[in-house]
Amino acid sequence: MTVYMKKIAIYPGTFDPLTLGHVDIIKRASALFDEIIIAVATSERKKPLFDTQTRVQFCVDSLIDVRGIRAALLDGLLVEFAHIYQAHFIIRGVRTTEDLNYELANASMNRQLSDRALETVFFPSDEKYTHVSATMVREIITLGGDASLFVPDKIAHYIKTHMR
Ligand code: COA
Numbered sequence: 188m189t190v191y192m193k194k195i196a197i198y199p200g201t202f203d204p205l206t207l208g209h210v211d212i213i214k215r216a217s218a219l220f221d222e223i224i225i226a227v228a229t230s231e232r233k234k235p236l237f238d239t240q241t242r243v244q245f246c247v248d249s250l251i252d253v254r255g256i257r258a259a260l261l262d263g264l265l266v267e268f269a270h271i272y273q274a275h276f277i278i279r280g281v282r283t284t285e286d287l288n289y290e291l292a293n294a295s296m297n298r299q300l301s302d303r304a305l306e307t308v309f310f311p312s313d314e315k316y317t318h319v320s321a322t323m324v325r326e327i328i329t330l331g332g333d334a335s336l337f338v339p340d341k342i343a344h345y346i347k348t349h350m351r
Pocket of ligand 1: 199203206207212261265280297319
């Protein structure tokens with residue numbers, strides 16, 4: 188008898204805010220996994236512009252039409268989060284070789300920290316989004332510019348109505 192194991196992946200990040208680059212990675216990854224949990228890290232060290240609950244809600248609202256996506260708060264170790272959600276995969280988007288060097292180190296640490304199989308799967312960023320970063324988006328917002336080219340419509344609307 189063959190038992191089918193659901194393929195569950197975690198996509199972790201600060202998502203301050205979720206950008207179209209992130210959305211592209213999530214949509215492409217959703218073709219490979221049965222379920223993707225977006226792990227929205229509190230990342231207090233980074234002093235996020237949006238509070239954690241808002242960042243989680245952005246993910247929920249922006250990905251409502253993508254199959255098998257959930258979002259939850261991450262405030263501990265990623266390997267523990269993966270264990271709780273019975274995930275054996277971590278998704279990371281890679282834009283540049285600098286990203287890749289950093290991500291290779293993270294992937295190795297996470298694999299060593301985990302007491303079960305936990306593989307990181309890298310997705311090369313679409314050329315359209317290689318230069319998009321949440322830092323840039325935050326700067327546009329705080330300087331009163333229009334970030335709608337870089338974030339999902341729901342987030343662009345929130346920025347227009349709450350941050351001006
Ligand atoms: N398109 C656009 N932007 C992208 C992107 C893509 N495909 N992929 C990453 N980015 C951006 C992010 O928006 C972010 O931009 P910013 O720095 O300008 O804000 C940057 O690249 C990377 O940040 P983030 O996604 O938040 O990742 P991170 O490197 O800060 O790592 C965690 C965050 C949550 C993955 C990591 O801190 C973690 O695992 N924390 C849990 C604690 C833990 O287990 N630590 C041990 C890890 S070995």
